[in-house]
Amino acid sequence: MDQFTLNLLFVGASFALYIGIAVWARAGSTSEFYAAGRGVHPVTNGMATAADWMSAASFISMAGLIAFTGYDNSSFLMGWTGGYVLLALLLAPYLRKFGKFTVSEFIGDRFYSPTARLVAVICLIVASVTYVIGQMTGVGVAFGRFLEISNTAGLLIGACVVFAYAVFGGMKGVTYTQVAQYCVLILAYTIPAVFISLQLTGTPIPALGLFSSVEASGGEGSVYLLTKLDEIVTDLGFASYTEAHKDNLNMVLFTLSLMIGTAGLPHVIMRFFTVPKVSDARWSAGWTLVFIALLYLTAPAVGAMARLNITDLMWxxxxxxxxxxxxxxxxxxxxxxxxxxxxxxxxxxxxxxxxxxxxxxxxxxxxxxxxxxxxxxxxxxxxxxxxDILVLANPEIANLPGWVIGLVAAGGLAAALSTAAGLLLAISSAVSHDLLKGQLTPNMSEKAELMSARGAMAIAIAVATYLGLNPPGFAAQTVALAFGLAAASIFPALMMGIFSKRVNNVGAVAGMLSGLIFTLIYIFLHKGWFFVAGTNSFPDTVDGSLFGIQSTAIGAIGAIINFAVAYGVSLATADTPQEIKDLVESVRVPAGAGAAVDH
Amino acid sequence: MADNTTNLKDVPQAKKAAQDEAGYWAANVRMIYWSLAIWATVSFGFGILLRPLLKGIEVGGTDLGFWFAQQGSILVFLGLIFFYAWRMNKLDKQYGVEED
Known part of the structure; x- marks a missing residue:
C-alpha cells in the first residue's frame, strides 16, 4: 500500500470515529448536545478543552519555530501554558459563579452598559478572525501535503472542508468527540516523537531525551544532544540553539502577551462557564493544562531532534x-x-x-x-x-513506518479543523446573536438570525482564506498576534470586572477601545494594513520597529494601557452603582452558584 | 485572621452563620499574590531574566535556565493550579462560603 492510500485510510478512519461518536452521543441524550461540559467530570472536560484549544499553531507550527530558533522561541512554551495559571486564579471560578454563557454578556452586565458589550463583541471578532487566519495557514500546509498538491490548492480545499465542518457544527458541542480528537492528536504527536527519541538517545520519553546524550559526530563516544546540536548548527553559521539571542524586553513582553491572551480568548473561557460547580472550574483548568502539557513537554524535544536529523541528512x-x-x-x-x-x-x-x-x-x-x-x-x-512543515514532515525525515506518517496526517487535520471550525462558530454567534440580535436589530426573526450566522461564517472564512494565501507569518506567529489582541482588550476588562468595584462603564469602554486600537494599529504598522503585504510602514524586526518591540509582543503593552486608561477614566467619572458592587461581591464567593435552583 | 479560621474549623455546624466573606476574599487575594509571584519567578525569572545567574547549574548539555524555559515552568504551572484549587476548596469550607 502506498503512503497516499495509507494517509487517506488514517484520515478517513479518524473522521469516521468523530462522526460516529457525535451520532452516538446525540442519540444518547439531546441535553448533552446543548450544554457541553455540564455533568461531565473535570478530567473529561479538561481533555475536551485541551483538544478545543490546541490548534494548528500548537500541533503543526510550534515545534518548527522552536527547531529553527532554539531557546528564543521558548516564549511559545511558557506563554501558552502560563496563561492557564491566570485563567485558573483570576477568571475561571468567578465567571462560572456569574453563571452566564458568554464573555460579552459578563462584560455587558458587570459594566452595566450595552456599549461595553458591543465593544467586547468587536474585540472578540477582531481577535478571532486573526486567529482563523493563522489556522488557515496550518490547514493549507496539512491539506497540501496530505493530498500531495500545492499549498494554495490545499488551502482552498481546506477552506471548503472547514466551512462544511463548521456548518455541520453540532459535532463541536459534543464533549466526547473532542475527547476522541484529543486522543488522536496526542497519539499522533507523541508516537513519532518516542520513535525519534529512541533512535537518537535510546530514551523512550522525548521530554527526557532532549537532555540525554547521543552519539558524537564521527562516532567518538557520546555527547549531550543539545551540545551536539549547538556544535553542528554553529558550524554551519547559524545561531546556537541553547543561547539567548533575543533581547530580554521582547522575550518577556512576548511571553506575557501569550499568557494574558490565553486567558482572554473567548472559546477557552467559555468552557469554564459550563462546568457544574465553581470548585470544578478550578480543577478543570488544572486538568486542561495536564493534557496540554503532554504535548508541550514533548514539543521542544520534537523541535531539537528534527533540527538534528535535518542537519545530519544535509551533511x-x-x-x-x-x-x-x-x-x-x-x-x-x-x-x-x-x-x-x-x-x-x-x-x-x-x-x-x-x-x-x-x-x-x-x-x-x-x-x-x-x-x-x-x-x-x-x-x-x-x-x-x-x-510549518516540520512537524508533519518529521516522521518521514526520521524514516518512520508508513502508519506513523498516516497518523500524523490525521492528527494535524484534527487539530487544524476543530479549532478553525470552533472559531468560526464563535464568530458567527457573536455577529448574529450578540451584535445583530442583541444590539442592532433586536426584532430579527430566528430564520434571519440563522442566515446572518451562516453569512458571517462565509465572510470570515473568505477573508481568512484570502489572507492565509499571503499570511502575515507562520501559523503560530499569526496566532500569536490574535493572542496579543485578546490580551490587550478582553483580559483586562474581565479581570478589573472581578477584582475592582471601582472600574465603571465609561472606564471599561475607554480601556478596551484604547487597548485594542493601540495594539491593532501597532500590528498593522508592522505587518501591513489589514495584513495586506507591503502596506507596512515599519519593517517587522526588533531593530526596525517603532518602539523596539516586535508586533507579536505588543499585546502586553496594550493590556497595560487598557488597565491604566480604564482605571484613570473610572476615577474621573461617577462611582459604580450599589447593585454593581453587590454583583461583584456575589461573584467573589462560590456560595449560591447554580442559583437558579437554590435561591 | 488565622484565629478566625481555626475557630471555624472547630465548629463546623456554625459555618453558615459565621460566613466571613471579607476574610475569605482577603485570604484568596493573598493566595493569588503568592501563586503569581511563583508563576513569574519560574517563567520570567528563571526562564529569561535570571538565566545568567543559573548558568553554572548544568542540565543535560545546557543550563537550568534553558530547562525552566522549555519544561520546568510548565511543570511548576501545573503544580500551582492544583495547589490553588485544593487550597481554595478548603478555604471555601473554612469560611462557610462553599456551594450547597
Whole structure:
C-alpha cells in the first residue's frame, strides 16, 4: 500500500470515529448536545478543552519555530501554558459563579452598559478572525501535503472542508468527540516523537531525551544532544540553539502577551462557564493544562531532534564532510520526503554553484563568508524550508513506518479543523446573536438570525482564506498576534470586572477601545494594513520597529494601557452603582452558584 | 485572621452563620499574590531574566535556565493550579462560603 492510500485510510478512519461518536452521543441524550461540559467530570472536560484549544499553531507550527530558533522561541512554551495559571486564579471560578454563557454578556452586565458589550463583541471578532487566519495557514500546509498538491490548492480545499465542518457544527458541542480528537492528536504527536527519541538517545520519553546524550559526530563516544546540536548548527553559521539571542524586553513582553491572551480568548473561557460547580472550574483548568502539557513537554524535544536529523541528512558525513548530492536526494529512500514536500512548494533547493551537491548553511552570516568562498559555495542551496512543515514532515525525515506518517496526517487535520471550525462558530454567534440580535436589530426573526450566522461564517472564512494565501507569518506567529489582541482588550476588562468595584462603564469602554486600537494599529504598522503585504510602514524586526518591540509582543503593552486608561477614566467619572458592587461581591464567593435552583 | 479560621474549623455546624466573606476574599487575594509571584519567578525569572545567574547549574548539555524555559515552568504551572484549587476548596469550607 502506498503512503497516499495509507494517509487517506488514517484520515478517513479518524473522521469516521468523530462522526460516529457525535451520532452516538446525540442519540444518547439531546441535553448533552446543548450544554457541553455540564455533568461531565473535570478530567473529561479538561481533555475536551485541551483538544478545543490546541490548534494548528500548537500541533503543526510550534515545534518548527522552536527547531529553527532554539531557546528564543521558548516564549511559545511558557506563554501558552502560563496563561492557564491566570485563567485558573483570576477568571475561571468567578465567571462560572456569574453563571452566564458568554464573555460579552459578563462584560455587558458587570459594566452595566450595552456599549461595553458591543465593544467586547468587536474585540472578540477582531481577535478571532486573526486567529482563523493563522489556522488557515496550518490547514493549507496539512491539506497540501496530505493530498500531495500545492499549498494554495490545499488551502482552498481546506477552506471548503472547514466551512462544511463548521456548518455541520453540532459535532463541536459534543464533549466526547473532542475527547476522541484529543486522543488522536496526542497519539499522533507523541508516537513519532518516542520513535525519534529512541533512535537518537535510546530514551523512550522525548521530554527526557532532549537532555540525554547521543552519539558524537564521527562516532567518538557520546555527547549531550543539545551540545551536539549547538556544535553542528554553529558550524554551519547559524545561531546556537541553547543561547539567548533575543533581547530580554521582547522575550518577556512576548511571553506575557501569550499568557494574558490565553486567558482572554473567548472559546477557552467559555468552557469554564459550563462546568457544574465553581470548585470544578478550578480543577478543570488544572486538568486542561495536564493534557496540554503532554504535548508541550514533548514539543521542544520534537523541535531539537528534527533540527538534528535535518542537519545530519544535509551533511551525511558531518559538517566537515561533503554535503548531500542532488543525486542522493533524487534517488535515495531517506530523501524521499524532500521530493514529496517539494510538490507543496514549501520546500525547495537549487544547486547554485553547479557542483552537484546541496550546501545548506547560513549565507547571511559574515563569519561563514570566508568558508563559503574557500569551498566555492554560492549561497545556501536549501532555498526554502517553511517551518510549518516540520512537524508533519518529521516522521518521514526520521524514516518512520508508513502508519506513523498516516497518523500524523490525521492528527494535524484534527487539530487544524476543530479549532478553525470552533472559531468560526464563535464568530458567527457573536455577529448574529450578540451584535445583530442583541444590539442592532433586536426584532430579527430566528430564520434571519440563522442566515446572518451562516453569512458571517462565509465572510470570515473568505477573508481568512484570502489572507492565509499571503499570511502575515507562520501559523503560530499569526496566532500569536490574535493572542496579543485578546490580551490587550478582553483580559483586562474581565479581570478589573472581578477584582475592582471601582472600574465603571465609561472606564471599561475607554480601556478596551484604547487597548485594542493601540495594539491593532501597532500590528498593522508592522505587518501591513489589514495584513495586506507591503502596506507596512515599519519593517517587522526588533531593530526596525517603532518602539523596539516586535508586533507579536505588543499585546502586553496594550493590556497595560487598557488597565491604566480604564482605571484613570473610572476615577474621573461617577462611582459604580450599589447593585454593581453587590454583583461583584456575589461573584467573589462560590456560595449560591447554580442559583437558579437554590435561591 | 488565622484565629478566625481555626475557630471555624472547630465548629463546623456554625459555618453558615459565621460566613466571613471579607476574610475569605482577603485570604484568596493573598493566595493569588503568592501563586503569581511563583508563576513569574519560574517563567520570567528563571526562564529569561535570571538565566545568567543559573548558568553554572548544568542540565543535560545546557543550563537550568534553558530547562525552566522549555519544561520546568510548565511543570511548576501545573503544580500551582492544583495547589490553588485544593487550597481554595478548603478555604471555601473554612469560611462557610462553599456551594450547597
Amino acid at each position: 551525511p558525513n558531518g559538517t566537515s564532510g561533503e554535503a548531500v548530492s542532488v543525486e542522493q536526494i533524487e534517488t535515495q529512500d531517506e530523501y524521499a520526503w524532500m521530493l514529496t514536500w517539494q510538490k507543496t512548494g514549501l520546500l525547495d533547493w537549487e544547486d547554485k554553484n553547479g557542483d552537484g551537491k546541496i550546501q545548506y548553511y547560513n549565507d547571511k552570516s559574515e563569519a561563514m563568508a570566508a568558508t563559503a568562498a574557500a569551498n566555492g559555495w554560492e549561497g545556501n542551496e536549501l532555498t526554502k524550508f517553511n517551518r
